[in-house]
Amino acid sequence: MKVQRVDMFVCPLATPADTSGLQALADAGKIKPDTLVALVGKTDGTGFHDDWGRIWADIALREWTATFLGVPKDDVAKHVIFVLSGGCPGVITPHIAAVTREWVEDGKPATEKRLAVGRAGSESIPPEEVGRMGMIRKVASATHEAMKDAGITDPKDVHLVMVKVPGLTVASINDAESRGHTVVSHDLTFGPEGAGSYANDGAALGVAMALGEVPESKLSDAVVRRDWDLYSEVAMTSSGGEKRHGEVVVFGNSAASVSPLVIGHSVTKDFIDAQGVRDALRSAGLHFNDGLPDEKDLSRLVHVFAKSVIPGTDQVRGQHITLLDDHNAYQIGKALGGMLVASVTGRTTNYVSGGERNSHQGPPGGNIVAAVVRTE
Amino acid sequence: MKVQRVDMFVCPLATPADTSGLQALADAGKIKPDTLVALVGKTDGTGFHDDWGRIWADIALREWTATFLGVPKDDVAKHVIFVLSGGCPGVITPHIAAVTREWVEDGKPATEKRLAVGRAGSESIPPEEVGRMGMIRKVASATHEAMKDAGITDPKDVHLVMVKVPGLTVASINDAESRGHTVVSHDLTFGPEGAGSYANDGAALGVAMALGEVPESKLSDAVVRRDWDLYSEVAMTSSGGEKRHGEVVVFGNSAASVSPLVIGHSVTKDFIDAQGVRDALRSAGLHFNDGLPDEKDLSRLVHVFAKSVIPGTDQVRGQHITLLDDHNAYQIGKALGGMLVASVTGRTTNYVSGGERNSHQGPPGGNIVAAVVRTE
């Protein structure tokens, strides 16, 4: 029986265009053209709309990957999924995580489920479906396909679903309206009523639907960015105007994997909840008890993926905070998420992605944290 | 024998000019005109140079206090020391802590040292002494006097020393130079070579000298903001051009106190060291072991005072961070300090003051944390 062997390698990036870490992995044979399935990273820069660091990184990493795979640049996306989140304020080290999957012959019965990864593209999502049921259903379908690709059947085994979907643009709005459709928003930002936030949250609810976190009966256009009690605990989503369909990567544990890694997840219950981060590590198999992980535990930690959506209210545990009024609230919020994770993991190479204010990615006021741990 | 009874009350501020919390304490008899000795707080606003929130708070609080004490506004500073730190980015709730000291007759022998507070003004510090040995020695003297006022003899019993000293201004530089003196810097900012940083650090070394943390023999003009191995673990200092002498407030534990409170302190060893925050709580008498404080422990926590000086290097535990390059590095650094403390204390009403890049306030890369705990 062919089973998968998934691995993950984290390389710091000295500059946005730094591919030396990937090259070293390639030279060492740790990543190969036919095993590299995803590059997920944080890029140096402001994280604002005009963050050229992220754009430069995207171009440089795709160029390197094209050369590495021996394929034209435009074909890279067929082989490797890129998730680059811009902005490393504070204590988030710019880095790239390379995810590899190899198919190996294995006769032994699995004693423990191990890290598996699966990918799928969704059907085309037209602009009038962005942030609405059309998108939700198509992302849900693609999530099911990606689970199948990962060899995962039980939704409980899914611990992280990264999704990229189309956003809206001036052109795509015109297209939709010229065909007699409306769009979810004319605001092309990631603000509270921005199309970007609707797109991200449509995708999150698609994952929630696929995994049974939210029953389809509760879903409608009207609940998106309105009913915050509906959410996924494992969906990290992003959107961009240039895309035409969704891309889904599922990370979970499978009996059909012989990976040395295991994944787990938890959520923070509010913005200062370090316990939620510790719970994610514990979920992935770090065996500390009520207290703290020790250094040996942490040495087995491969990577943490966390969101840092800023809360919708100005209260944390009964006290007023002024974050929502801060001019740089999204940047500061991302920085704070980075600190919360780093203060637990004892390292700064954590994937912490921010952006929205309120989201269906995680519970109201809280955030998603997934952790990957080496078993050996 | 007269002994002191020190208490501390923390009031959130809804706006910079919100005095309702103080008024409620006054109405309840918890603070009285003759017991109020200090108001220490964080004010809503950006924390930048032109932060009108802090200035408005300063005016409103002084006005309220003048009325409360029944003295002219200009005399308020003789009775009550104000330490207002501007900027509450992220998860720092704007608040004011009122410190009271009452002298009570007490015949019982002390079983445990308790919170004591003492104040002293320094001799006049001319501009040519700012950030130099002149300031260091005068702050050291004033620290000794404030310890005496607090009834503390052993420097080990001192856990927090707040100091305000003169900075430099265009006018005071002209004054010094017209008298044939040089000044430590012509840069009037709090940047790496700014007069504000030199003033703050001169004050910190003064405390370090007074407490024997740094021997006088190692001190000279040349070490200020150069030899980072010389530092105080308990000095939190600030400076302003309008002052002519230093003001020192010492917080420590004394056998001649019957306060229900105890103070302790520790330092973080780097920017993500939550353990340093936990150690400060433990130092003040929260009795958790290697792990975490529980809710009962934290319910006894009255207040935390922490610095969040940004580090002088771009490395945290061997990894590169981009904080030093962030355009808003000081604001983000302060926000991160707030998160580090809040993630341990489970609350957002923590005093976290930032500002400099590198400082003699705390060890290189790390920061000072002091905690006040209720014993009952």
Added chain:
Amino acid sequence: MKVQRVDMFVCPLATPADTSGLQALADAGKIKPDTLVALVGKTDGTGFHDDWGRIWADIALREWTATFLGVPKDDVAKHVIFVLSGGCPGVITPHIAAVTREWVEDGKPATEKRLAVGRAGSESIPPEEVGRMGMIRKVASATHEAMKDAGITDPKDVHLVMVKVPGLTVASINDAESRGHTVVSHDLTFGPEGAGSYANDGAALGVAMALGEVPESKLSDAVVRRDWDLYSEVAMTSSGGEKRHGEVVVFGNSAASVSPLVIGHSVTKDFIDAQGVRDALRSAGLHFNDGLPDEKDLSRLVHVFAKSVIPGTDQVRGQHITLLDDHNAYQIGKALGGMLVASVTGRTTNYVSGGERNSHQGPPGGNIVAAVVRTE
């Protein structure tokens, strides 16, 4: 016959709470309790959402005015209209312009129309009408009443209409929705689809309707912030959640005025159009020809009121600009408006108010400029 005598005095503000300039005017008898009708100013601060400078100025100015008028603070708004625009980035001197109106007996026939001012409150505007036809019609009515109060009948004599209207809040949205109504936006910001922008633009279209700049037949809910060819050349509007009805102040020229002042206006055709500023000065009676105003001309200039709405496109005269992508686009845009005006007027005490991206206040890409000139 009673005719009005309107005057205008511009005082720089040293701090947000500086009332010394107003007091000096009062001491000199230039403003009197029964002649002061409006205070219009720019306040020191960031101009961002959490700009405490503006809030402090508002409180301090209202307190001063209450004392000056001898009325309770809450009654001040019945007598004097306050328009305070926060944020003075760059070369905009914080200042307050006091507008006075006195009724004097005058038998002489008017030889030239002179500055007149009129005020009116609108009917109550419920949240469901904000940014929609309900608001537009009520502001139009109030504009007609204010014209009547100003003694102006010909819309061509109106050169500046300042309007304050209700915005939306969480509470007012809940109120509207609980009564079965929808609201124009759930985004409470001044972003492109924010309720604040809709409110401001509803008010602007109300003025445009009243003055015949846009025929009522072209107006509907659907055109607000969609059809940019509909606009007013004289409406400067603002909105705040705390208000329940609109307030309108009309500035124009009237034969029933013996003011020493005259007002005029023009618009800039794009963001760098200094000619539009010069045209406004010329419209108000500065008699330079194709070239530039000379110093004698400018010495007659009393004040300039300008908007600096940032454009909706990233093109200026065929070239790409990056302003729309700037993280601080609104602040920079306001600063640029201040420079455009100052480079023409040769002074920095100009009222330049920014905020929206695209607006019905002025033509697409351009902005409104009104100028008040002393005739003698």
Added chain:
Amino acid sequence: MKVQRVDMFVCPLATPADTSGLQALADAGKIKPDTLVALVGKTDGTGFHDDWGRIWADIALREWTATFLGVPKDDVAKHVIFVLSGGCPGVITPHIAAVTREWVEDGKPATEKRLAVGRAGSESIPPEEVGRMGMIRKVASATHEAMKDAGITDPKDVHLVMVKVPGLTVASINDAESRGHTVVSHDLTFGPEGAGSYANDGAALGVAMALGEVPESKLSDAVVRRDWDLYSEVAMTSSGGEKRHGEVVVFGNSAASVSPLVIGHSVTKDFIDAQGVRDALRSAGLHFNDGLPDEKDLSRLVHVFAKSVIPGTDQVRGQHITLLDDHNAYQIGKALGGMLVASVTGRTTNYVSGGERNSHQGPPGGNIVAAVVRTE
């Protein structure tokens, strides 16, 4: 006799890495490998310390040029001087100006001096000389050499001198101090006392000395960034830690040039002085009188180079401005300079470089403006 023919072409940049404009010039034969002498441009981005847009542009443009010239990347700087100024806030279109110089046989006597360009490298400038007389003298020498290279003998014919010099770094400071030398500042920023500002201003005074704008007798280490009455009207300088010697490019008019272009310059007398910009255009040969350039005049304008150093005082024409207190003062100051120029030139593709607060580049409070005009 061989005479030079200098030309200048301005290409907007759609992204930092956009070389399509240069390629089009190359394809059209307007720039050739052996005629390209300088690329001077503004790059998209924040202009802050961590502006990856500028860095990406630098790499992309050097790569393109290496290919164009057919030389290794590391040799590009021997052939073409790059001056890339980051940050295009407001109305500054990102662009690159290509400067070409061709040597042609020409027997005709010159009727009018035309644009000439010359380059020279300075001797090596060690860290202890940065911002001091050592740098000043070496830049002065190099300026003389560059004038010779340009065929200019009369300093009055020099209208723009672009200089790049070494700044300081942690490593170079250590180097200087290990050899027993001091350095001008330990502050590695471009703040008021930053090494970057000292380096830039040392270079500016070097130009001023070379051109006789400041007599050598008035120059000393002590006047740098202290005596603002000493300045150059034509020096635009920048510095970077990576350099070891200075590079100078002189632009002026020479009888030994048959360029179709002429250059001129003037200075603004303060931050809102549009007249200074108009004077620069007039100096370059646009023949409008007291008033304004008309469209025909402006159609002959090839390019404007301006500095936008923010002033050292908070007064403009007797009124207080708050720019110096703005958190983003340098960015806003640069934006304002861009507006001042664009409001005169009627276009946004102007080179406007900002950065320092106070400088010997231009008079106190004012700035340098140079203009290049096509004669035909």
